[in-house]
Amino acid sequence: MKRTTLLTLLVSASCACAFGADVKIEEKIVGPAFTPGVVYTLSPKGMHVATTHGRDGKTLVTVDGVDGPMIDAIYNAAFGTTVKISEDGYYTRTEQKWTGPVAFSPDGNRHAYAGQVGKEAVVILDGKEIFRAPLATRGQTVEGLHFSSDSKHLFFLHRTADSHQSFRLMMDGQAVTPPFEGSTLPFFSDDGARWGLLASKPKMVNHKFLIIDGVDAGYVGEHAQFTPDGKRVVCVSGQRPKRSVLVDGKELVSGYYVEKPAISPTGDIASIVTINADGHRKLFINDKPVADNAGTVVFSPDGKHWAAVCGLNQKAWVIVDGQKQKEYGPIQNVTFTPDSSKLVSVASIGDTNYVVVNGKEDEGNKLIHYRPIFSQTGNAFIYTAGLMMHRLKVHYNDRVEPECLAISHLTLSPDGTRWVYYRRSADNTTRLMVNGKETGPPAMTQGGPVHFSADSKHIVAPLHQAFWCDDQSIAVANTPLGFTPDSNHFIWRGRESGPNNVMLNTYFLNGDLVAKFSSRGVQWVSAVPKAWEQQPDGTIVFVGPDIGLVGGLGPMKRITVTSARDRNYTAWLANPVQNDATKKQGGQ
Helix, strand or coil: CCCCCHHHHHHHHHHHHHHCCCEEEEEEEEECCCCCCCEEEECCCCCCEEEEEEECCEEEEEECCEECCCECEECCCEEEEEEEECCCCCEEEEEEEEEECCEECCCCCCEEEEEEECCEEEEEECCEEEEEEECCCCCCCEEEEEECCCCCCEEEEEEECCCCCEEEEEECCEECCCCEECCCCCEECCCCCCEEEEEEECCEEEEEEEEECCEECCCCCEEEEECCCCCCEEEEEEECCEEEEEECCEEEEEECEECCCEECCCCCEEEEEECCCCCCEEEEECCEEEEECEEEEEECCCCCCEEEEEEECCEEEEEECCEECCCECCEEEEEECCCCCCEEEEEEECCEEEEEECCEECCCECEECCCCEECCCCCCEEEEEEEECCEEEEEECCEECCCECCEEEEEECCCCCCEEEEEECCCCCEEEEECCEEEEEEECCCCCCCEECCCCCCEEEEECCEEEECCEEECCCCEEEEECCCCCCEEEEEEEECHHHCEEEEEEECCEEEEEEECCCCCECCCCCCCEEECCCCCEEEEEEEECHHHCEEEEEEEEEEECCCCCHHHHHHCHHHCHHHCCCCCC
């Protein structure tokens, strides 16, 4: 049932007028208003909000509007790993670590925090106490709160009295290791089902032990990691002049020095071994030597191929599956395409740079501006190269486009079939290029980030006071944020003046105004949290501070938008003039 807010009524009326279908908007207060000392944490997924704030001289954590137990003080003990948030609100593959008072699980559904109650430390998991112990005589009693990568278990460090800096690893409130020196954290298998910890005995830093799934492994090793299937443990053990790669404690290869092994998606182990003190290096795949003078090695996504960058006497070359390619100077950006069919690298001879594909080089250029950008599937890639910044050509696979005065915002669709960029024309206007053809009207200003839908069927590219949407120019005075992962909806952000001249951030879904938040800053654990996310059920959630009294900040608000099936980006594009996003909202 819809909330009868003014915002809901306005949006519903707009949608009913245009298409005869409602957009359902539900609002929920998920945290108190910001005041100095209040800290918000946004979950990695799910748009859940944890607020740490004071009340009646105590500390309180509120999660999605639900208060936890009162405690005397909270520790800044939690940390988590989330994916780096890009400007459009999507997840990217780059990991970003954060620290703060509240830990969220990777799936966003669980939370935990630690603090002090009287003379004891407590840990709260999902609103319930799971651990209590006397306060440590020095330092913070509980540190390193974090969840396993499968979100099933909470791990943290409990300080012990065995040394000035000793801890036990706790899982779900129970000790799973003996005391160890230093705040060492566990490592996990890809699926999160297994864990391990390498640590030193208290006051005996040279006496190490390795725990795997709560049991002493009987051997020790650095750089410990699980194979992708989680079945084996790979590590490096020993001291010079003999160090070894161990697999489940058994020696695989050895030498004077061994770097951290690389493991393929299928479990093959690549080890670069310095054979002796003269520095000679050899690459092993499992226990077989396959290349000399190796520096780095990469595996293809399917695990069937490998490529090593080797070098000697200021020369470098790539060996692919045992076959040596041409010698160059430096070789960089060695990457397999997502389908594993092509190996692409950037190599140099003197002042000339080449993009090399499966051993075949391009014509060579003084400058490679945009280094190869790859599609998310298949084997398409794109880059720009030329004599200088204002004399570049776009290379799309084997196709080379005419030289341009300037190129910006080069973008490849997820499936690799479409490519977009802006170029500067002789008349000093900016032209949008789609698959090598001029598209849309000329603009007097530089374009902005280009957005493809996940299915690669739709495109939104900013022009001057307009967007190029698929195949038409539409006047929109807002900032494009991106398509939802299901490719059905597009999000814009606008700005308008609110009560007491406070600027507001306004959000539009397929052209309809669905959310308003104060643009005034609040204190988040993540520096730039995303403002929206599509949920598994298809709804889109927005989070931000409400508008307070006399220009102040109101409580933290979560808005859930459910759009009718026939109310999507394609429907908006067929009749955009009747929608809010085509009306001025105070500029970008």
